[in-house]
């Protein structure tokens with residue numbers, strides 16, 4: 022491909038709209054352009070890389086035995102009614118009506134459509150196991166679309182769904198997808214870490230996320246310094262500190278005036294205690310009913326854990342009126358003492374807590390000497406906090422640390438959640454109809470592409486792994502008016518193309534410095550310079566994007582030399 026025919030307009034400066042480096046680089050290197058918030062056009066360079074990622078995904082899905090299908094993005098909302106997700110997906114789902122006033126949705130995911138499909142297509146155990154996949158556009162009305170392709174309103178996902186006759190068979194299908202994911206990300210040149218994950222709105226029993234460790238990541242990842250434990254912070258557990266020895270007799274509860282002290286810090290300052298000595302009491306409404314959550318004052322409630330413990334569909338913080346109604350006090354003065362009719366869920370670290378401070382359920386007042394066992398009725402003690410740096414590992418004696426990550430893929434064991442809704446059954450060997458056991462598996466294809474850049478770049482631009490680079494070789498023709506140089510460059514480009522190495526021939530009438538800068542910015546793995554000077558010295562200059570030095574190679578040997586370098590780079594990712 023000739024640069025002059027290629028629609029590559031690189032940008033010198035960082036675009037205002039971009040916050041993270043990979044997004045800036047995708048714009049500057051002319052991979053994507055913004056249409057509006059969360060909506061992007063792929064330019065030719067971006068689309069070439071995207072197709073390469075898709076190809077790797079396809080090859081590995083096919084290798085794992087999954088069958089490619091293509092389901093409509095536009096779906097009747099009835100299907101979502103049937104699974105009960107029309108309500109739970111809420112405003113995150115794009116909805117519209119057709120001309121018959123029938124409610125439709127733009128698919129944020131495809132469990133409903135695929136389960137309905139397989140329920141009709143499969144009726145015997147002989148047809149199982151069956152895993153189908155598609156690479157297709159998804160729509161999500163994200164609260165905060167940002168970071169370019171990382172969190173878009175419209176994006177490309179590879180989604181796969183497995184159907185099995187038993188839990189054991191489903192485990193094998195899950196493992197096959199897990200292994201395929203490991204290969205896919207490795208072939209894309211991405212270092213990923215599988216972590217235990219919350220099952221969220223999709224529901225189900227067990228799941229792993231494939232994370233790319235990066236400071237720009239939106240997810241917190243908890244990992245143990247000593248063992249292999251790693252989990253999304255939404256799901257991460259900790260070994261709760263041992264319960265403190267219970268005092269023989271706690272002094273009686275005593276009220277302390279704390280006028281105007283609403284936050285933990287304000288209260289701690291007013292009482293002159295450490296935040297950890299306070300019992301933080303938060304009121305929630307779970308499926309319409311109020312509940313209380315108690316955690317040490319210096320910790321945050323993990324709402325995913327609370328939601329799971331309650332088994333509720335909706336959980337939100339109680340509003341001011343509800344708090345006033347339940348506690349009799351303004352926001353900031355709730356406490357466990359005397360809230361006898363309210364179900365209270367407390368973090369395990371509070372079991373046996375004595376001598377604590379808490380809200381008095383009375384305006385501008387807290388209480389001292391709280392003995393939780395004596396003064397409150399806790400429904401359940403459980404691990405309820407957001408895990409922090411330094412917490413104890415739930416699996417070993419190690420301590421936990423928190424890092425940032427980008428979720429590029431997700432594998433779920435779904436069980437029979439959707440097969441129940443759609444009565445997706447098949448006949449077993451005894452001729453009895455049984456629900457199929459499902460799994461679902463997603464890869465954010467467009468997000469993966471950008472994650473590669475987030476992980477592989479330097480001050481000059483992108484550093485593409487050879488497998489997903491838009492072109493493998495940037496051939497810089499420095500003197501396009503010089504017929505001999507042009508002939509050499511064009512011949513080499515032709516030779517490389519003939520052996521399956523794609524070349525971007527920079528034939529612009531530009532200064533060498535501009536061409537060098539652009540080649541680095543776009544991040545093409547190998548750079549070849551053909552100029553009057555280099556030819557006079559005996560050939561063309563060949564250099565990897567990652568190395569400082571070039572080698573001078575006679576023009577007639579250049580194709581073979583480059584082929585060797587490319588083969589080695591490809592091999593390293595195989």
Ligand code: ATP
Pocket residue numbers: 130161163170171172173174175176178428429430431463464465466467468469
């Ligand atoms: P997130 O937690 O980042 O919102 P998710 O858990 O909702 O993602 P899944 O339903 O697991 O996403 O979708 C599978 C994959 O699709 C994700 O692992 C991610 O790579 C990708 N993905 C999800 N939402 C978006 C988005 N808004 N833009 C781009 N990719 C996305």
Ligand code: MG
Pocket residue numbers: 230428430431
């Ligand atoms: Mg996910």
